[in-house]
Amino acid sequence: MRILVLSAIALLAVALCPSKPPSWPVKVYRASPIQQQENCIQLGRALFYDPILSRDSTISCASCHSSYVAFTHVDHKVSHGIDDRIGRRNAPALMNLAWSKTFMWDGAINHLDMQPLAPITHALEMDEQLPHVLAKLQASRMYQRLFSEVFGDSLVTTERMLKSLAAFLITLESNRSKYDAVKRGEALFSEQEERGYQLFKKQCNACHTEPLFTNGEFENNGIAVHESDFGRGEITGVTSDSGLFKVPTLRNIYYSRPYMHDGRMARLSDVMLHYGLASFEPYASAEMKRMKPMNEEQRIDLTAFLLTLSDSAFVFEKKHQYPFKLYEEFGVKD
Amino acid sequence: MNGLLLIPLWFHSLIVCSQVNTHLVFVPQWHENPIPKDVFFSIGNTSDSLRISSLRVYLHTIQLESEGRVVWSSGKEHFLLDVFEKEPAEVVLATSELSKCDHISFVIGVDSMLQTTGAHSGVLDPIHGMYWTWQSGYIGWKFEGEELSAGQSTEIQWHVGGYRAPYQTKRTVRLKIGEVGDSIQCSIQIDQLLHDWRSIVPAEVMSPNDSAKLLADRFQTCFQIQQR
Numbered sequence: 068m069r070i071l072v073l074s075a076i077a078l079l080a081v082a083l084c085p086s087k088p089p090s091w092p093v094k095v096y097r098a099s100p101i102q103q104q105e106n107c108i109q110l111g112r113a114l115f116y117d118p119i120l121s122r123d124s125t126i127s128c129a130s131c132h133s134s135y136v137a138f139t140h141v142d143h144k145v146s147h148g149i150d151d152r153i154g155r156r157n158a159p160a161l162m163n164l165a166w167s168k169t170f171m172w173d174g175a176i177n178h179l180d181m182q183p184l185a186p187i188t189h190a191l192e193m194d195e196q197l198p199h200v201l202a203k204l205q206a207s208r209m210y211q212r213l214f215s216e217v218f219g220d221s222l223v224t225t226e227r228m229l230k231s232l233a234a235f236l237i238t239l240e241s242n243r244s245k246y247d248a249v250k251r252g253e254a255l256f257s258e259q260e261e262r263g264y265q266l267f268k269k270q271c272n273a274c275h276t277e278p279l280f281t282n283g284e285f286e287n288n289g290i291a292v293h294e295s296d297f298g299r300g301e302i303t304g305v306t307s308d309s310g311l312f313k314v315p316t317l318r319n320i321y322y323s324r325p326y327m328h329d330g331r332m333a334r335l336s337d338v339m340l341h342y343g344l345a346s347f348e349p350y351a352s353a354e355m356k357r358m359k360p361m362n363e364e365q366r367i368d369l370t371a372f373l374l375t376l377s378d379s380a381f382v383f384e385k386k387h388q389y390p391f392k393l394y395e396e397f398g399v400k401d
Numbered sequence: 402m403n404g405l406l407l408i409p410l411w412f413h414s415l416i417v418c419s420q421v422n423t424h425l426v427f428v429p430q431w432h433e434n435p436i437p438k439d440v441f442f443s444i445g446n447t448s449d450s451l452r453i454s455s456l457r458v459y460l461h462t463i464q465l466e467s468e469g470r471v472v473w474s475s476g477k478e479h480f481l482l483d484v485f486e487k488e489p490a491e492v493v494l495a496t497s498e499l500s501k502c503d504h505i506s507f508v509i510g511v512d513s514m515l516q517t518t519g520a521h522s523g524v525l526d527p528i529h530g531m532y533w534t535w536q537s538g539y540i541g542w543k544f545e546g547e548e549l550s551a552g553q554s555t556e557i558q559w560h561v562g563g564y565r566a567p568y569q570t571k572r573t574v575r576l577k578i579g580e581v582g583d584s585i586q587c588s589i590q591i592d593q594l595l596h597d598w599r600s601i602v603p604a605e606v607m608s609p610n611d612s613a614k615l616l617a618d619r620f621q622t623c624f625q626i627q628q629r
Contacts, residue, residue, distance in 0.1 A: 176536065177537040178519040180520040181520060181532075184532070184534035185534050185536075187534070189534075189535065197534075224522060225522070225526050226520040226526065230519075302536050304567075304609060304610050
């Protein structure tokens with residue numbers, strides 16, 4: 068009886084305090100001591116959900132990155148921003164950002180701190196200017212208090228704002244899926260999931276490398292490139308980079324539809340069919356050309372495995388969600 | 402006893418107070434003539450004219466040399482010159498070694514390490530409008546103006562930056578000092594920057610590319626020390 072009770076307590080402890088599998092790489096982002104403080108994280112969270120960052124205070128980061136769908140813009144091929152302006156890319160899911168070296172589909176951003184500047188100033192997204200953002204925040208009673216609690220005074224600066232946002236963003240860690248439980252020895256794949264996993268390791272792991280399920284590099288996965296978007300090539304100016312896009316994580320893929328950099332594939336089955344046919348454009352990356360065709364049964368097995376990457380604990384984590392209480396306290400309207 | 406201690410302190414403060422800073426002053430010129438701010442001025446024998454609204458430049462690693470040896474360096478501290486907004490456009494160098502020096506050098510642009518290490522404050526704060534938000538990276542220097550030629554107006558906007566190969570635009574300028582007194586007047590020859598520009602670059606350069614590199618190469622040659 069005592070053994071049963073102790074085992075139950077141990078299992079509960081593991082469930083409440085999940086640990087990362089030892090095979091995870093070292094984080095790229097080095098958070099400062101201030102960024103690790105809860106009040107800094109909460110300041111970042113307040114900023115993330117606040118449309119004050121946009122020109123007309125209608126668009127927040129969360130407008131395109133919703134916590135309930137792994138911080139992406141579900142059911143939107145491409146996002147729409149201020150004045151309903153339509154962008155040209157699918158909003159990437161946000162998770163495990165501390166392990167990323169570059170951000171955006173084309174890797175335009177080389178440091179997490181600087182990421183928010185892009186949507187804040189983009190004409191199709193928030194269409195705001197940095198000095199005006201800082202002025203609005205400085206004038207806000209709520210932010211005067213929040214900045215003061217974190218930094219010792221209420222001065223709102225670019226650096227403080229960006230580092231606070233980063234402090235919140237790096238807390239978006241997804242590592243409690245069934246796959247992670249299997250890796251920790253706490254669960255087992257079904258036979259179908261196991262078959263899918265073995266297939267995954269042969270066909271997909273080169274680019275969607277465990278445990279992050281992305282190698283963080285830029286590849287061409289064999290879909291037709293539209294002339295309006297050359298991906299990485301637009302950033303580096305190097306011709307051979309044209310048509311390359313950042314390999315997205317497959318974690319929470321169940322939640323993050325539609326798929327591809329422009330959201331052209333509405334369903335996971337469309338993605339499976341694309342890879343399953345293994346008939347790619349000639350400019351596809353070398354890894355693509357090594358793929359073998361997959362029949363329907365194999366595609367279903369692979370899908371079953373990919374669904375084990377769903378982390379409902381992450382998706383429904385209250386600490387990541389809209390800060391109702393904080394906004395209520397200061398009368399910030401939804 | 403206290404009075405005796407005061408004497409060495411007095412000498413020390415005298416020495417400290419007598420240290421003279423060196424002023425490195427940048428003066429924009431057109432064929433060695435001063436350029437008025439935001440006003441059209443004639444740029445040739447024709448009726449062509451130019452108005453410059455902005456010239457902003459990041460500098461770092463300013464060094465003074467004597468016989469091939471660096472005798473003073475500003476280190477990695479960065480300076481942002483707003484040539485037409487703040488007069489004089491100068492950098493104050495905390496050294497009095499100028500009389501012993503024969504060369505000065507400085508780097509135009511932002512240090513590569515700072516391009517990839519996140520948000521910075523001070524002169525490197527993105528609020529100064531010298532950081533590309535659509536892709537990471539600082540604008541090393543920015544030239545904006547309007548040229549009137551044959552009755553046609555052309556807006557020139559050159560935002561020159563880039564830290565990744567093959568479009569790195571950081572450039573080092575090294576100049577002989579000669580007879581300069583206690584400050585260095587360094588002219589920026591805008592006529593050299595704009596000489597026949599239409600045949601080499603477009604009116605708008607807003608990203609790291611071949612045109613940015615060409616402009617960076619050219620801008621590097623525009624600096625001259627004005628001898629006393």
